[in-house]
Amino acid sequence: MRLPVHKTCLCLLTACIAPLPQAQTSPVPAEGSADLILHNGEIRSPEGWHSALAVRQGVILAVGDDATALALRDSDSRVVDLAGATVLPGLHDLHVHPLGAGLNQQQCNFPQGSSRAQLLQTVATCAREQAPGMWISGGQWDAASYGDVMHRAQLDEVAPAHPVALVDISGHSLWVNSAALAQAGITRDSVNPPGGIIERDDNGEPSGVLRESAAGLVRAIIPPASPEQVRAALQWSLDQMVTQGITSITDAGVDAAAMRAYAELADAGLLQLRVQGCMMLRGAAFGRSENGTPAFVIQRNQYARERFRPDCVKLALDGVPTDGHTAAMVEPYAHTDHLPADAAKGLVMVPQAALNDIVIDADQRGLTVKMHAAGDGAVRAGLDAIAAARAANGYSGLPHNVAHNSFVQMDDIRRARSIAATFEMSPYIWFPNPIIADISNAVGAERMQRWIPVKDAIDAGALVVAGSDWPVVPSFNPWVAIETLVTRQVPGGGGESLGDAERISVEDAIALFTVNAARQLGRRHELGSIEPGMLADLVVIDRNPYSIPVTDIHATQVRMTIIEGEVVHEVTTE
Numbered sequence: 049m050r051l052p053v054h055k056t057c058l059c060l061l062t063a064c065i066a067p068l069p070q071a072q073t074s075p076v077p078a079e080g081s082a083d084l085i086l087h088n089g090e091i092r093s094p095e096g097w098h099s100a101l102a103v104r105q106g107v108i109l110a111v112g113d114d115a116t117a118l119a120l121r122d123s124d125s126r127v128v129d130l131a132g133a134t135v136l137p138g139l140h141d142l143h144v145h146p147l148g149a150g151l152n153q154q155q156c157n158f159p160q161g162s163s164r165a166q167l168l169q170t171v172a173t174c175a176r177e178q179a180p181g182m183w184i185s186g187g188q189w190d191a192a193s194y195g196d197v198m199h200r201a202q203l204d205e206v207a208p209a210h211p212v213a214l215v216d217i218s219g220h221s222l223w224v225n226s227a228a229l230a231q232a233g234i235t236r237d238s239v240n241p242p243g244g245i246i247e248r249d250d251n252g253e254p255s256g257v258l259r260e261s262a263a264g265l266v267r268a269i270i271p272p273a274s275p276e277q278v279r280a281a282l283q284w285s286l287d288q289m290v291t292q293g294i295t296s297i298t299d300a301g302v303d304a305a306a307m308r309a310y311a312e313l314a315d316a317g318l319l320q321l322r323v324q325g326c327m328m329l330r331g332a333a334f335g336r337s338e339n340g341t342p343a344f345v346i347q348r349n350q351y352a353r354e355r356f357r358p359d360c361v362k363l364a365l366d367g368v369p370t371d372g373h374t375a376a377m378v379e380p381y382a383h384t385d386h387l388p389a390d391a392a393k394g395l396v397m398v399p400q401a402a403l404n405d406i407v408i409d410a411d412q413r414g415l416t417v418k419m420h421a422a423g424d425g426a427v428r429a430g431l432d433a434i435a436a437a438r439a440a441n442g443y444s445g446l447p448h449n450v451a452h453n454s455f456v457q458m459d460d461i462r463r464a465r466s467i468a469a470t471f472e473m474s475p476y477i478w479f480p481n482p483i484i485a486d487i488s489n490a491v492g493a494e495r496m497q498r499w500i501p502v503k504d505a506i507d508a509g510a511l512v513v514a515g516s517d518w519p520v521v522p523s524f525n526p527w528v529a530i531e532t533l534v535t536r537q538v539p540g541g542g543g544e545s546l547g548d549a550e551r552i553s554v555e556d557a558i559a560l561f562t563v564n565a566a567r568q569l570g571r572r573h574e575l576g577s578i579e580p581g582m583l584a585d586l587v588v589i590d591r592n593p594y595s596i597p598v599t600d601i602h603a604t605q606v607r608m609t610i611i612e613g614e615v616v617h618e619v620t621t622e
């Protein structure tokens with residue numbers, strides 16, 4: 049019995065000191081040909097422009113002239129003539145909500161501004177397509193466009209066999225039918241909940257319109273999406289993003305259902321995008337006990353896959369800097385002389401001591417923290433918490449980040465680099481847009497001059513990345529974002545511009561989506577630039593953003609998206 053054990057030890061020892069045997073299979077042949085060659089194009093590498101590149105087993109083998117790349121061709125190589133098209137590194141969207149976008153898509157939606165006829169016709173169609181008894185949810189209505197007094201009876205007529213709940217454009221009110229009221233137990237005897245209104249008709253019956261917290265009475269009973277719906281919603285959104293050249297995203301708020309769906313998609317071979325998942329913490333800190341930690345955070349490594357990394361947590365520090373004053377500002381909002389000083393500045397939703405504990409704890413656990421911070425007061429609180437984590441733990445290598453950064457004080461911009469804090473900017477909301485007027489009115493014109501201070505942050509040497517926040521904004525199109533980071537105007541240029549002083553170059557705008565993003569994800573050794581040895585995440589586009597007029601960049605057409613050498617999206621032109 050002893051001898052085999054002894055013998056095993058000897059073998060191990062021998063293996064340690066002897067040269068590796070020749071016969072072992074290696075996944076990377078020392079020499080060989082390319083699986084994929086792109087040539088006759090304009091390819092951007094850190095040194096400049098090249099015409100060709102070659103890829104083997106997902107890794108870039110060579111970048112150079114056509115002869116260099118084509119020399120690696122064999123009978124199995126796929127050779128693509130780019131016909132002058134441009135190749136950039138694949139793009140990263142560091143803040144997106146694909147599940148929400150996909151679920152919206154599955155709902156009963158009608159265009160904003162729909163008339164009574166348009167709206168009711170859409171609901172009737174949804175009712176025909178949906179099995180009786182299933183909920184019909186959708187939106188978004190406004191009373192002015194509807195042009196009539198909204199009443200549950202109008203919905204009952206077109207959808208008698210379904211509970212219906214339609215949200216308005218503000219998101220604060222629901223219009224529901226009789227079946228939905230019945231299921232929620234709302235009758236003529238129901239009293240208004242605190243902070244909400246159950247609107248009544250002339251007979252004293254609930255009309256079907258529910259305001260604020262009263263809408264919550266119905267929202268609470270709408271069944272959550274099924275696992276199949278969650279998977280389909282995610283798949284739909286991810287497919288959309290791949291068509292625009294996005295190869296990697298950060299899902300800025302996953303829950304257990306989303307994490308399970310990502311894992312299932314990956315196991316079925318359907319997850320192409322690289323996804324970082326930020327697990328949503330609502331209110332609760334971790335605590336060191338299981339009680340303080342959501343179960344899905346504990347289970348994260350059961351859901352982790354090669355293309356799905358739940359290595360991040362998300363929390364919200366404030367709201368939005370509009371008339372509701374929910375973003376936390378360092379200085380009071382405009383026109384608030386009548387309010388007490390605290391109310392006039394908005395409020396950071398997490399007390400500083402608790403926030404510091406969360407970030408210190410997450411940092412110790414190896415989890416990156418992403419904090420929603422729109423107002424400069426919330427950004428300051430987020431940076432203070434990151435500073436507290438650095439002081440407590442030393443530099444962990446984790447790039448904790450504040451997201452949105454609509455307003456940031458210069459003092460805070462200057463200290464971000466020294467505490468290794470990243471600014472994740474939202475470059476989709478500065479061209480004329482209804483919310484801008486609301487924000488400008490709330491904070492005053494002077495603060496709008498540095499609205500989303502991208503240039504200040506870059507000049508200060510901070511790491512700056514970009515996220516769309518889709519579907520909170522209607523588009524995730526990165527080419528629109530790249531153009532408007534440079535112009536601060538509507539796509540195509542012209543009209544009003546917003547925060548002119550914060551314009552950046554095309555080079556810097558593309559860096560936000562490529563090299564900076566790769567640094568943020570801790571993957572700069574693999575992603576972010578086109579060089580031999582890097583993973584082949586690439587986008588082929590119909591124009592060169594470095595040489596065309598900047599106002600043409602928004603219309604960029606993606607010809608091909610490649611993730612780790614695999615063509616995941618391709619437009620064939622006849």
Ligand SMILES: [Zn+2]
Nearest residue numbers: 143300517520
């Ligand atoms: Zn978001």
